[in-house]
Amino acid sequence: MYGCLQHRLTLEYWLEPFIKNKKKVDPWVWELLLLAIYQMQYLDKVPDHAIFNETIEIAKVKGHVGTRKFVTGVLHAIKRNGLRNFDNLTAAQRLSIEESIPQWIIEQLISKVGLEKTVQIAQAVNQTPHDSLRVNIGKIKSSELQVQLEKEGITTSPSEIAADGLVAQRGFLAGTPEFKQGSFIIQDESAMLAVESMDVQPGQSILDACAAPGGKTTQIATALAGQGNVVALDIHQHKLKLIKRNAERLGVANVVHPQLLDARKTGELGNTRFDQILVDAPCSGIGLMRRKPEVRYEKTLKDSQQLAQIQLQILDAVAPTLKSGGKLTYSTCTILPSENQTVVDQFLKKHSDFKQVKTQTKKAVKDQRTALGLTIYPDDFGSDGFFIATLMKK
Template identity: 30%
Template sequence: MTPGGRLAAAIEVFADIETRHRPAAEALKDYGLAHRFAGSKDRAAVASYVFDALRHRASSAWLMSAETPRAILLGSLSRARGLDAEAIAAMCSGEQHAPEALTEAEQASLVAQDFSSAAPSVLGDFPAWLEPSFLAVFPDTLAAEMQAMAARAPLDIRVNTLRGTQAKAMTALAHLDPEKTTYAPNALRLPLGADGRGPALSGEPSFIKGLVEVQDEGSQIAALLAAAKPGEQVLDICAGGGGKTLALAAAMDNKGQIYAADTEGRRLMGLYPRLGKSGARNVQLRAPRRGVPPLDDLKGKCDLVLVDAPCTGTGTWRRNPDAKWRVRPGALEQRVKEQDEVLAQAAGYVKAGGRLVYVTCSLLIEENEARVRHFLATHAEFALRPPQALAEGAGLPALAAFADPTNTGIRLSPLRTGTDGFFIAEVVRAG
């Protein structure tokens, strides 16, 4: 396929996403099945164009003064890739399946690059209805924060210390040029290729044998701040795929017990094969029965309960750019309700003197500080552990600099910490 042909295909896929309101991955898969002539490099290029357009949807539409799939894809070539009007015009010849030639209006828009009156939601490429919420979090740096969120995410991996050391992993992956990250001591970052994609790890012996796991540094930090200790009884009540469960198991050096639970059994399915290769022997999976995990035997007995709460996922938009255009106000309201419910449920498993660590991959105050404060207001037996003590207790004192203004928890973001967006807070039950 020619560059123009790939661009035309991306416009087609983007139109499918917009029309049918479906995840980008599904639309791209269907495109590949319906266009067998497209090779793997062609499909990767089409996907890259599509995800660039999703990351920069609002600013691309503003630039082109239109919200059509064509306009958004053309605008994203400028916004995401820095192509000038001449380079974009060269891709739009109308020949060999390329898009039709640029109109005079399109050419003028690409040359003008006028964002002087654009709203923060346009400059930051996020839904306009969330602007008040994001301004409350980033009153002085909103555009920069959200532009960082619109950038391509790096590929981070966690070295599984049950299988080896960071030095061993760096040697095994030397051909991929791994680099140490800033905060998590067992994290490595692999550079992206020219196409914006990270290297495939599925064939790497170190991945197959469980020495490394794919996990954003922010997620690793959240597990480290939970500070699970060898010999403790730990409940991961929203375990999902188990990334943090496995990190906790490694931190505990297989001593003590971790119970991985979730209200939906299908979310736990991916954890079974990961456990097998991880070397973790202190993990029990508690699959739900009729939507309720069997946890009655853990009431009031856990040293640590980790609540990796369901949320809007606003902190993961650089990895899931299509998700930010699907989230609706009703979803935020529903997530807040679910967060309050799971926190109230989790409290019952914490023993006297035990800890509850609350984590979201959201940037919003409504899902973070507000939920912790609501929990404390309704559970007098718990007290907040200040973020500075949380960071220092985990051996990561530098993270105290990222405490929220109310000193409730620690907020990570691509601009501040070079990670996905996360919020981590801890409350302690009276002894």
């Protein structure tokens, strides 16, 4: 079913000509036919006759005689006539259907990076993602962890982009003793770069404004090396518990202070001032399409625009709590410009006491770019799509 979800727009495009009135078809029958087409087109080891027999049998058992006849007729019509091609579509329509990404996302990306780059991004998000982890350098060296994981049958290699990241070739990372002991946390390589770009120093007081589940909070805490503190905000009590558990497992709970608060109400913290602030903002999550294919269908352009307003509200709220000369890092796991640099530009127009500087990482990721913000696209390094902006308070 994961494959059906990932290729849903393509499968529906193929199925639609064989269904005269979709509204009269039971939802489960529609899904059953999509699954049959998926198997026919993407699973080369399953013969068509086996797919037909199994699909028709399910229709007979779950439905009635009419259902069985309908499904049988559709399958034979597909076999007889074949599936339609993409030749009569515009470039954006074709890319949307072929790679099963809603057209509004395709159009947003084309406007930002052009058609050629958008094609590469679209193809990348339908590839199988690899697993990655962040080494808890407060407990263990990367090389030592690699040796230990190798004994568990998990081969890893250093991340191309994240200083403390390892990429796993295979194996169940969360089931290892090293995970339970807090030697590492499962985290995407791109996500590690936000905190890495902050260059956290021991003794600093830091606000993580949108903290759950705590991956970046614990990364900040590790960099503090037991000196300083990180205040971790979230609006859900159960997510605060998750932050606490992660902090305890990684051995950094002594400097992590979870607090139940909407980041848009950061002013309620009183006179507290921070050396650095991280706003890993709630976003559309479009950069995660490879790991979470459902996000592409759940979000609309209007959703993205509404999220941009929330993101700006959070930045506005946290800005007064940053010390002069402090650093505000803004990040999202989306690749839509409306939620990234556009939000930063709007913030800077309202806050003349801030300026944007070039985001830099330990491995100099995309350092030759002209843009100040750092955008990681899924096709760049095989990691999640991500955006990071670095703002300094004058």
